[in-house]
Amino acid sequence: MTKLAIVELKLLTREPGAMFSLLIPLFIMVVFGSSIGPGDTVLLPMALAIAVGLVGLYMLPTTMATYRERGILRRLSITPVRPVNMLVVQLILQLVLALTACALLVTVAGTVLKAHLPAQVLPGVLVFLLGTAAMFAIGLLIAALAKNGRSANGIGVLLYFPMAYLAGLIQPADQMPAFVATLGAYTPLGAFRQSLRDVWEGGAPSPLLLAVMAAYAVVISIAAAKFFRWE
Template identity: 30%
Template sequence: MRKYLTVLSVEGRVSLRTPEGLMFGIGMPMAVLLLISMLAGNQVVKTGDYTFLQSSYPALVTVGICATAFMGLPLTIADYRDKKILKHFFTTPTSPLFLMSIQVVLCILLALASALGVTGVAVLVLGYRMPGSWLGFVSVYFLVMFSMYSMGMMLASLCRTMKQANLICNLVYFTMLFLSGSVIPFEIFPERMQKIANMLPLTQGVRLLKIVSLEGLRSLPLLPLLYLLLFGIIGIIVSVKTFRWE
């Protein structure tokens, strides 16, 4: 445990040297929430009996997860592989799971800070009140986190070089961010685009968070829950099987 905490502390200090993660993971979703609230926060969504604020809050809490899962975890591991840092770790009694878990914990802390920031703005500044279940919301949030980070771990293992990781992670990140409904309200997408976007795991995660925040646990559909759980398990298995030190 002492070894783990030491490495975690060092990696945490290193991550603070790049403020981009804090800006896009924490600052951006709070700014978008304020913008949506000013433009259409109290307006009722045409496809439901809830406001844009009630629809946007559960979507924007996933931005921190998306940013860290696809622009944090895989890029850090790919950078370490490029710089032969992983090769040096190979000579020590350190497992891939140990290194991955360190990065995942740091990503979780950043994502939680993002979610708390968005929640603080929504509740304290905009007067948001959740009609559904807070307990169910938190549970689904961690399921979405599990699914997204397993995908990030998979990309970290499959991408061999930093150039490859940059290309693939940017593609996945912006696709997830803009098509899942995290930033742009899913309700305004054309029907054809909605059908394509529904195949993304983050889209299902945002959908589940909206349902549980508006209606509670009893209204949660089982199939998307199983989809996210299965996606997460497969991602972890693939990442462990395909991990390379160099």
């Protein structure tokens, strides 16, 4: 499994989508951060949510659906390296990619933009894990239902932009109609963004929003496991 992880890591570093997932949130944060004060608690949580969303809805499903389309998972089923090992390795590597993107954002925000960083680390870690689990669950469901890598890519993009809008990543939630903003707060990405902002503002994340993210992660993961095909 270690050799498989090394090979997949090399492939991931050559994947243009991985660089896209790292640079797009950073670009957004730097461009808009230049006009926002150092005490801002909105932009960095938004950028973090964007980064995790891109990995979960774009990179993960496209990779897994492409591997199934090319018969890689089917061929692994007759070798000592079982297909489930590939799934585990991909989940770990995509998590590492999301962590790298978020670490890059926090580092640049804290050093270059002098952005506000939360004093409490553990609540932020909890929110990150639950939000990432929810987004990855959606990515796995896309991979389970998509016929090939191209359709997984398309479904991920089609889901990402409406979810990003409802979550307040495209238009601030306080500028939306009240009903839309309330609805968006209970989407996976919206709950993730709002919980991150709560942490950044020095408060505790809402237990209700934490439960929402956990519920999405569990329910959608079960659905993904039910529909996932190895070939």
